Amino acid sequence: MEILYKSTRGHEDKVTASAAILQGLAADGGLFVPERLPEFDKTMEEFSKLSYQETAYEVMKLLLTDFSEEELRSCIRRAYDSKFDTEVIAPLAEVEGTYYLELFHGRTIAFKDMALSILPHLMTTAAKKNHAEGEIVILTATSGDTGKAALAGFADVPGTRIIVFYPKNGVSPIQERQMVTQKGDNTCVVGIHGNFDDAQSGVKKLFGDRELAAWMQERGFRFSSANSINIGRLVPQIVYYVYAYAQLLKEGRIVDGEAINVVVPTGNFGNILAAFYAKNMGLPIAKLICASNDNKVLYDFFRTGVYDRNREFILTSSPSMDILISSNLERLIYRIAGDNAAENSALMEALAGEGRYEITGQMRERLDSFYGNFASQEECAEKIRSLYDKTGYVLDPHTAVASVVCDKYRKETKDGTKTVIASTASPYKFTRSVMSAIDKKYDGMEDFALADELSRLSGVAVPQAIEEIRTAPVLHTAQCEKDGMEQAVKAFLEK
Numbered sequence: 001m002e003i004l005y006k007s008t009r010g011h012e013d014k015v016t017a018s019a020a021i022l023q024g025l026a027a028d029g030g031l032f033v034p035e036r037l038p039e040f041d042k043t044m045e046e047f048s049k050l051s052y053q054e055t056a057y058e059v060m061k062l063l064l065t066d067f068s069e070e071e072l073r074s075c076i077r078r079a080y081d082s083k084f085d086t087e088v089i090a091p092l093a094e095v096e097g098t099y100y101l102e103l104f105h106g107r108t109i110a111f112k113d114m115a116l117s118i119l120p121h122l123m124t125t126a127a128k129k130n131h132a133e134g135e136i137v138i139l140t141a142t143s144g145d146t147g148k149a150a151l152a153g154f155a156d157v158p159g160t161r162i163i164v165f166y167p168k169n170g171v172s173p174i175q176e177r178q179m180v181t182q183k184g185d186n187t188c189v190v191g192i193h194g195n196f197d198d199a200q201s202g203v204k205k206l207f208g209d210r211e212l213a214a215w216m217q218e219r220g221f222r223f224s225s226a227n228s229i230n231i232g233r234l235v236p237q238i239v240y241y242v243y244a245y246a247q248l249l250k251e252g253r254i255v256d257g258e259a260i261n262v263v264v265p266t267g268n269f270g271n272i273l274a275a276f277y278a279k280n281m282g283l284p285i286a287k288l289i290c291a292s293n294d295n296k297v298l299y300d301f302f303r304t305g306v307y308d309r310n311r312e313f314i315l316t317s318s319p320s321m322d323i324l325i326s327s328n329l330e331r332l333i334y335r336i337a338g339d340n341a342a343e344n345s346a347l348m349e350a351l352a353g354e355g356r357y358e359i360t361g362q363m364r365e366r367l368d369s370f371y372g373n374f375a376s377q378e379e380c381a382e383k384i385r386s387l388y389d390k391t392g393y394v395l396d397p398h399t400a401v402a403s404v405v406c407d408k409y410r411k412e413t414k415d416g417t418k419t420v421i422a423s424t425a426s427p428y429k430f431t432r433s434v435m436s437a438i439d440k441k442y443d444g445m446e447d448f449a450l451a452d453e454l455s456r457l458s459g460v461a462v463p464q465a466i467e468e469i470r471t472a473p474v475l476h477t478a479q480c481e482k483d484g485m486e487q488a489v490k491a492f493l494e495k
């Protein structure tokens with residue numbers, strides 16, 4: 001059955017999946033959502049016999065219904081190949097009775113690779129299908145990991161250019177180095193003097209700027225987005241929750257139909273929304289546990305029903321979660337409003353205007369499968385150190401946020417349900433915070449020396465992603481002010 005996509009703000013006609021991917025953000029400023037969520041047409045028992053790639057096909061075909069089988073299989077084959085350092089693509093590690101779903105085995109060692117390995121293929125296929133004219137310009141704001149994963153995905157892809165804005169002082173040294181050493185004539189990386197929310201709002205503004213759109217059109221360009229506001233990011237993320245469940249079943253860790261909990265370290269609310277979609281499509285998930293760092297807007301939201309971004313923006317050791325405006329929450333709000341675009345639009349306008357909104361009691365009732373909590377930097381450091389001491393397993397700071405919140409949830413509720421923690425980054429991406437958490441004596445050491453030391457401690461080889469930036473030359477030095485983003489875009493496109 002065909003699934004069409006509509007905007008959460010309600011002022012758009014329904015479009016096909018490929019058109020939604022191509023467009024990124026809806027023209028009325030809303031996000032595209034599927035008009036309904038289809039049920040899986042395979043049992044978990046059947047899923048447990050499939051490879052990651054086969055699972056990806058069986059899940060994605062349900063939502064990307066205007067892609068032919070051949071198109072979809074070809075995108076999947078080209079995405080999930082030897083770019084990943086393990087054949088299973090997303091392995092599960094059992095540590096102290098909890099399952100860490102390692103989503104960092106792709107080219108840039110963060111979970112963004114799970115979707116951004118396939119997005120360029122989906123997008124170029126979508127352009128062909130829709131006979132879209134002109135070069136696609138991917139405009140992206142990053143809190144650190146999306147930027148590199150999108151650059152790696154789109155570099156040298158014919159018919160595309162990519163521009164990435166990152167907060168100049170808001171990413172880890174390794175994250176920054178990964179981005180500024182990116183090769184490819186069609187790539188552009190700019191550090192902005194502001195935080196992630198500034199970058200994200202700036203990008204959203206450029207998307208909505210009609211004059212700029214006209215300027216682009218004259219020159220044969222069209223914008224699209226590689227951020228998780230693009231439905232082409234969200235759909236591939238549903239896959240690994242199904243795959244994880246099927247693997248647990250296959251290994252006899254759970255019985256068929258047994259519900260599991262998932263814990264997701266959350267920033268822009270994309271990853272956990274994918275888990276929510278999986279649940280609604282029939283995956284046995286009991287609780288969706290939303291883990292925040294000190295920027296705990298979502299924790300407050302789940303506790304009180306009030307979303308309030310009016311607070312200090314805190315730079316933490318988990319920079320990819322340093323976000324006060326979680327874009328994808330809009331898709332959840334729309335859903336708990338009963339797919340009511342007018343009600344959602346009113347709340348989003350309040351957010352844009354006053355920086356806050358409150359949902360109704362009825363909407364709150366529909367959030368009963370969510371639980372939110374947060375972890376401080378000290379708690380995360382303590383978790384990294386203690387888990388390493390006890391088991392030798394090393395967490396990155398984002399996964400540590402999830403792990404601490406998982407402990408808090410269990411303590412608070414006594415719920416003994418088996419749990420999968422989305423492990424969103426390799427500790428090698430955040431060696432400075434990780435090694436400092438393990439032992440203060442590493443504080444003075446240089447980044448790449450720290451990587452070697454981490455390898456010695458953990459027994460895990462230094463990933464290729466780190467090796468390749470050790471000596472790579474810096475190719476991008478551009479910086480701009482918050483209000484200089486449009487100029488930066490034009491400068492690159494006119495080059």
Ligand SMILES: *Cc1c(COP(=O)(O)O)cnc(C)c1O
Pocket residue numbers: 110111112145146228265266267268269270271272320321398424425
């Ligand atoms: C992006 C990111 C997150 C947050 O994911 P969202 O989908 O934005 O909620 C968490 N951890 C890491 C390492 C990330 O890169």
